[in-house]
Amino acid sequence: MNSKNPIVNLSSFSSIHFLFYSLVISLSSTVICGGIETDHEALLKIKSLITRDPYGALTSWNDSLHLWEGSLSPHVGNLSFLRTLSLGNNSFHGAIPQEVGRLSRLRYLYLYVNKFNKVIPTNISGCFNLEEIGLSNNELVGSIPKEISSLTKLNFLSLFNNKLTGGIPTILGNITSLELFSVRGNPLGGSFPNILSQWKNLREFYARGCNLTGTIPHEIGHLSRLTVLSLAINKFCWVIPTNLSGCSNLEELYLSHNELVGNIPKEISFLSKLTYFSLENNNLTGGIPPHLGNITSMEMFSLKGNPLLGGTIPDTLGLMESLKEIDFGGCNLYGTIPNSLYNLSLLVDISLADNQLTGGLYSAIGATLPNLVSFQLWGNKLSGPLPASISNCTSLKLLELAKNKFSGHLTVDFSNLTNMYIINIGGNLFGSKEADEISLLIL
Numbered sequence: 116m117n118s119k120n121p122i123v124n125l126s127s128f129s130s131i132h133f134l135f136y137s138l139v140i141s142l143s144s145t146v147i148c149g150g151i152e153t154d155h156e157a158l159l160k161i162k163s164l165i166t167r168d169p170y171g172a173l174t175s176w177n178d179s180l181h182l183w184e185g186s187l188s189p190h191v192g193n194l195s196f197l198r199t200l201s202l203g204n205n206s207f208h209g210a211i212p213q214e215v216g217r218l219s220r221l222r223y224l225y226l227y228v229n230k231f232n233k234v235i236p237t238n239i240s241g242c243f244n245l246e247e248i249g250l251s252n253n254e255l256v257g258s259i260p261k262e263i264s265s266l267t268k269l270n271f272l273s274l275f276n277n278k279l280t281g282g283i284p285t286i287l288g289n290i291t292s293l294e295l296f297s298v299r300g301n302p303l304g305g306s307f308p309n310i311l312s313q314w315k316n317l318r319e320f321y322a323r324g325c326n327l328t329g330t331i332p333h334e335i336g337h338l339s340r341l342t343v344l345s346l347a348i349n350k351f352c353w354v355i356p357t358n359l360s361g362c363s364n365l366e367e368l369y370l371s372h373n374e375l376v377g378n379i380p381k382e383i384s385f386l387s388k389l390t391y392f393s394l395e396n397n398n399l400t401g402g403i404p405p406h407l408g409n410i411t412s413m414e415m416f417s418l419k420g421n422p423l424l425g426g427t428i429p430d431t432l433g434l435m436e437s438l439k440e441i442d443f444g445g446c447n448l449y450g451t452i453p454n455s456l457y458n459l460s461l462l463v464d465i466s467l468a469d470n471q472l473t474g475g476l477y478s479a480i481g482a483t484l485p486n487l488v489s490f491q492l493w494g495n496k497l498s499g500p501l502p503a504s505i506s507n508c509t510s511l512k513l514l515e516l517a518k519n520k521f522s523g524h525l526t527v528d529f530s531n532l533t534n535m536y537i538i539n540i541g542g543n544l545f546g547s548k549e550a551d552e553i554s555l556l557i558l
């Protein structure tokens with residue numbers, strides 16, 4: 116093949132990240148020579164619109180340090196052989212030109228971390244070979260163009276942190292190849308699109324903080340490949356669908372800060388790979404289902420701020436042997452802290468604050484929970500002495516035991532807890548001068 120000459124000619128522009136890929140393609144066919152001439156001119160035009168290039172990225176081969184400012188020239192549409200257009204982490208502003216739609220060979224479009232502030236070009240559907248679109252962290256406005264739905268090879272659509280509105284278009288259900296969909300941090304509004312049974316390949320769904328309303332549909336159970344479902348900080352109401360148990364590969368489930376009511380479905384216990392689970396700040400009732408103890412992969416479990424209406428902490432929680440962080444603060448829980456909890460030696464953060472728990476603390480806590488960093492039990496009705504073995508929890512930074520009924524002689528050697536920065540044991544029944552003195556220490 117005699118396509119080597121044009122490649123040499125182009126080498127002085129090849130520092131533009133995307134050209135590197137066009138060269139790779141041009142090696143594969145001689146037909147491309149004419150195209151390369153067009154590419155060459157296009158690159159010069161594109162370069163002429165870039166106003167600031169402080170690291171000289173355009174004049175060197177290096178593409179690691181790029182910080183280009185300016186707008187993206189419509190001439191980019193002439194780079195017809197481009198497979199990858201990667202201009203992330205720069206300061207491009209203005210519109211993504213409609214001409215991008217002429218890049219029919221394009222597979223990867225990365226324009227994330229820029230200042231593009233117009234609509235996503237509808238013409239993007241012309242890039243029918245696109246597999247990945249990364250437009251996150253811009254200031255894009257308008258709605259997600261329906262035209263994206265014709266991209267039958269698309270598996271990655273990342274639009275997070277923009278200003279997109281107009282809901283999640285139902286027609287996107289037609290992209291059955293989709294594996295990752297992220298729209299978090301866009302004020303999209305609207306309800307959950309009725310498309311889930313079509314997204315059979317979906318693995319990750321991020322829609323945190325999207326002002327979504329309505330219910331979480333039962334069809335969610337069809338997404339058997341889903342590993343992450345993030346719907347936190349929206350206005351979802353009604354119940355958590357029991358059918359969620361169909362998402363048998365789920366590892367992360369974030370439903371916090373919504374308006375969910377009803378019980379925590381015991382069917383969630385079938386999610387045997389669940390690792391991070393947050394239901395914080397909803398309006399859930401009916402206690403904590405003992406079945407959840409079956410999820411031995413669980414590392415973070417938060418129910419904080421739900422009026423669980425009089426549940427106890429089930430003994431089976433002690434089966435969650437991977438648990439590192441637990442937050443059941445402000446859940447109206449009563450009863451005692453089950454001894455099984457003290458068996459979870461990986462625990463780092465425990466908050467059971469602001470409940471109605473009674474009974475004492477396990478005396479050998481320092482031996483069984485050696486990794487504790489934060490231990491918050493304030494605002495309960497716990498009683499008895501503080502176990503001396505707390506002196507052995509040398510990683511402790513935060514010990515909040517205020518407003519309980521703890522009493523007795525203080526035997527904890529606080530001088531041993533060298534990482535501590537907040538101790539609060541005020542509002543208890545110690546009645547000693549010593550206890551009053553350390554009732555609130557901020558070290």
Ligand SMILES: *[C@@H]1O[C@H](CO)[C@@H](O)[C@H](O)[C@H]1NC(C)=O
Binds near residue numbers: 175176177
């Ligand atoms: C690329 O960067 C490296 C490390 O900063 C530098 O040593 C090298 O000279 C650069 N190459 C060009 C062509 O600028």
Ligand SMILES: *[C@@H]1O[C@H](CO)[C@@H](O)[C@H](O)[C@H]1NC(C)=O
Binds near residue numbers: 189214
């Ligand atoms: C490149 O693109 C521009 C704008 O789309 C067009 O006007 C021009 O004719 C093209 N140049 C070549 C060499 O194709």
Ligand SMILES: *[C@@H]1O[C@H](CO)[C@@H](O)[C@H](O)[C@H]1NC(C)=O
Binds near residue numbers: 203204228
């Ligand atoms: C963007 O650039 C910053 C600073 O150079 C770097 O820390 C960050 O990892 C980059 N992000 C992406 C997505 O490339």
Ligand SMILES: *[C@@H]1O[C@H](CO)[C@@H](O)[C@H](O)[C@H]1NC(C)=O
Binds near residue numbers: 214215238241242
């Ligand atoms: C939009 O895409 C079509 C199809 O790829 C193309 O023919 C047309 O020139 C594009 N429009 C612009 C403004 O580039």
Ligand SMILES: *[C@@H]1O[C@H](CO)[C@@H](O)[C@H](O)[C@H]1NC(C)=O
Binds near residue numbers: 286289
């Ligand atoms: C979605 O795909 C279906 C079947 O592939 C097709 O019949 C339908 O027209 C498509 N919807 C739209 C709005 O393109």
Ligand SMILES: *[C@@H]1O[C@H](CO)[C@@H](O)[C@H](O)[C@H]1NC(C)=O
Binds near residue numbers: 302304305326328
């Ligand atoms: C959320 O949607 C409601 C309409 O349902 C609208 O009134 C409100 O302004 C939206 N909030 C944001 C932050 O976009």
Ligand SMILES: *[C@@H]1O[C@H](CO)[C@@H](O)[C@H](O)[C@H]1NC(C)=O
Binds near residue numbers: 333360362
């Ligand atoms: C519930 O999920 C199962 C798959 O786990 C599915 O077959 C069934 O149709 C779903 N029910 C609804 C109402 O979507």
Ligand SMILES: *[C@@H]1O[C@H](CO)[C@@H](O)[C@H](O)[C@H]1NC(C)=O
Binds near residue numbers: 376398
């Ligand atoms: C929670 O639900 C109760 C009744 O079910 C209702 O009175 C209350 O206003 C709800 N709280 C919130 C914060 O939505």
Ligand SMILES: *[C@@H]1O[C@H](CO)[C@@H](O)[C@H](O)[C@H]1NC(C)=O
Binds near residue numbers: 384405
């Ligand atoms: C889950 O736990 C419940 C009660 O804790 C138990 O009855 C049930 O058999 C367990 N299910 C599985 C699948 O392990």
Ligand SMILES: *[C@@H]1O[C@H](CO)[C@@H](O)[C@H](O)[C@H]1NC(C)=O
Binds near residue numbers: 456458
């Ligand atoms: C703690 O674990 C040990 C051994 O793993 C077990 O024998 C014991 O019953 C557990 N204690 C509680 C209270 O669950």
Ligand SMILES: *[C@@H]1O[C@H](CO)[C@@H](O)[C@H](O)[C@H]1NC(C)=O
Binds near residue numbers: 481503504505506507
């Ligand atoms: C702290 O741990 C050591 C070593 O395991 C043990 O000998 C000591 O009794 C413990 N201290 C307290 C107060 O429990």
Ligand SMILES: *[C@@H]1O[C@H](CO)[C@@H](O)[C@H](O)[C@H]1NC(C)=O
Binds near residue numbers: 507
């Ligand atoms: C202080 O901590 C060390 C290290 O864990 C331990 O060996 C020692 O016994 C502790 N002292 C007391 C009084 O518990």
